[in-house]
Amino acid sequence: MVSVPANDPDLDPDLDPGLVARLRAAGCVFAEDEAAVLTEAAPDAAAREPLVRRRLAGEPLEHVVGWADFAGVRVAVEPGVFVPRQRTSYLVEVAADALAGVAGERPGVLLDLACGSGALGLALARRRPGLTLHASDLDPTAAACAAANLAPVGGTAHCGDLTAPLPQPLRGTVDVIVANVPYVPTSAVPLMPADSREHEPRTTVDGGPDGLDLLRRVAVLAGDWLREGGAVFCEVSRDQAEAARAAFTAAGLRAVVRHDPERDATVLAGRTPTA
Known part of the structure; x- marks a missing residue:
């Protein structure tokens, strides 16, 4: 010992x-x-x-104590809900800069898809008071957890598949979409740390054969919901970056890969065309 x-x-x-x-x-x-x-x-x-x-x-620390400190905010995290990773704070920073650029003086409109606990939306809403925020997650436990986290900042969480449960009037009005969708290839899931494998739903980490199944769906959906010049952000591994970029480009988005070596975090950004 x-x-x-x-x-x-x-x-x-x-x-x-x-x-x-x-x-x-x-x-x-x-x-x-x-x-x-x-x-x-x-x-x-x-x-x-x-x-x-x-x-x-072996239970994740965040599930044990009931919270995670993430990107400057404390997020409630319940057992069975994906624990936000510290590297994902880079996605928040990149998305915050984009919100400032797209929304300007307005607080802005944000979608947080596959939101889990709602950590990304909460962190961004704290940075931009008055932000119109809608989040969604397929899992009822996660959606309920996100609803509790987002209520203090005026956000709304919906239970359903990506954009399916969102209010239709939001189409074409969204400034930024953040979608930290699962991106671990199916074959690599057994290699993940035991606390994740055993205590987080597999659907929160398993991204299909190459890890990009949900990312491709988000790429296709994004154009219908973003305003002109709006942006969508997803986290990927560095090895997946070029394949992910190709998926965004195929969906008509102008794609850029951003990497932060200090956090070993890679973010794919996609923008809708401007006139």
């Missing part, structure tokens, strides 16, 4: 060294950070113990 000396100079003195040691021994790479989150969620050791046991059993 890995031990943490009580006088370890790198350990936060407010953290229980025994808790850090247990998390490290269980394979938690960022044991100190996780210990801090668990301590915040339950400062009392007795109340914290059931949470620690759930984490040691």
Whole structure:
């Protein structure tokens, strides 16, 4: 078992060294950070113990404590709902810049497709107060979670397949679409970390044979919903970038690949033509 000396100079003195040691021994790479989150969620050791046991059993930390800190906002995350990844904060930053460019002085109109917890929409709405925000997810648990997260910013979550449940008057009025659709190839899903494989629905990660099944659908749908010069953003792996770009181009979008090496995050941007 890995031990943490009580006088370890790198350990936060407010953290229980025994808790850090247990998390490290269980394979938690960022044991100190996780210990801090668990301590915040339950400062009392007795109340914290059931949470620690759930984490040691492999349940995602965010499901254990009920939230994820993502892109400057705290997002409620329920068991069975996809946990937003920190690298996806890059997608939020790129989309925020696009909103400023397309909407100008207006707050703007945003769609968050395959929204999961609604984390992307929430982060963007916090950056642009007054944003008109609609989100959708096929899974009822995720849609309900997103509805709770988006209510404070005036957003609306719908349960259904991509744009199917959205209000029809939105067609042709949307400034930006964010769609963090699943993009892991089916053959690679068994190689994912156990906490994701065992605790997140497979439909939230499995993107089909090459990982791009849903991305292609989003590319085709985007033109009907975006206004002239509007933009759609999806996260992909770096290896998929060129195939994803080709899918956007085939759908009539002007496609650009953006990459952030620090977060190892790749974003595909597509714009509708302007007159």
